[in-house]
Amino acid sequence: MRPSFCLFFLLFSTAIFAQKEREKYPEIMNQDWPNLQKYQEANAAISEPPVAVFMGNSITEGWVNMHPQFFSENKYVGRGISGQTTPQMLIRFQQDVIDLQPEVVVILAGTNDIAGNTGYSSEKMITDNIRSMVVLAQANDIKVVLSSILPVYDYRWRPGLEPVAKIKSINSWLKDYASENGLVYLDYFSKMKDDRDGLPIEYSEDGVHPTSAGYDVMQPMAQKAIQEALENQ
Missing domain, CATH: 1.20.5 (Single alpha-helices involved in coiled-coils or other helix-helix interfaces)
Known part of the structure; x- marks a missing residue:
């Protein structure tokens, strides 16, 4: 033949x-499984590199919608997409983070993986995807802030998963990985948890997504972490 x-x-x-x-x-x-089209026009409209890009899910997207001045006044850019899991974020990391050439990326990811939004995810699957985002950032001279997963006692759309132990385990990995690799660990969990290791009502109406008061707690923590990354990495 x-x-x-x-x-x-x-x-x-x-x-x-x-x-x-x-x-x-x-x-x-x-x-478009990773929703690459969502920020294409916004990315094209950016005229100068931002100080920081916040990569995340609905928590990040809601933050931009609820407190837009926090982002605009500090030259931060939000690239959160509701419902997304770490493999989806990893696919769009080039377009929505690297191509924008920020000084810092703030990664807040993992809670939707635990909730099973795109199917079952083991802890290793989640941490491997986060590790891959870090490697991509560092290869492009972008400093990294690794955020803890926020406290969740129960997911209303997936009740009964009992996510607390998995969240705490992944957060422990994030903290250790950040320490071992010279990254900044941003510990929202310890600051915001209640006695059940969930989000208290004053910070969240549904136990997952922050209220305006919840974001008020997160904002100075994020600013401090970004400044630390700029100075020390």
Whole structure:
């Protein structure tokens, strides 16, 4: 069999397979799973590198929506997407962090993985994705602030998971990893937890997402962590 015919056959077979997969899983094959389109226009409109990019989920997105001046006045940029898990953030890390050339990235991730938003995630799966984001940042001379996962006693959309132990274990890993690699660890958990290791009502109405008062607690902590990263990394 001639090489040219083999190549044609391989390409033809691949095309047929792709078409069958598209017909079998139309929603999956056609969707923008990491939501790369969400910030494309906003990214293109940035004229100078920000001091810090906040990479995260709905907690970060809600922060920007609720306290926009905190970001604009400090030359911070929020790149949170509601519901996202660490593999989705990792895919868009190039576009939504590296390409913006910030001095610092503040990573707040993991709670939706624990909730199972994109399927089961082991602790190692979560920490591997976070580690990969750190490696990408450091390879591009971006300083890193690793945020703890916020306290959660129960996820209303996935009740009964009992996430406290997993959150505390991942936070312990984040703290150790930050210490071992010269990163800044931002410990929201210890500052905001109640006696059940969840978020108290004054900081969250649903036990997961901060209220304005919750963000008031987080803001000076984030500023201090960013300044520490700028000075010490």
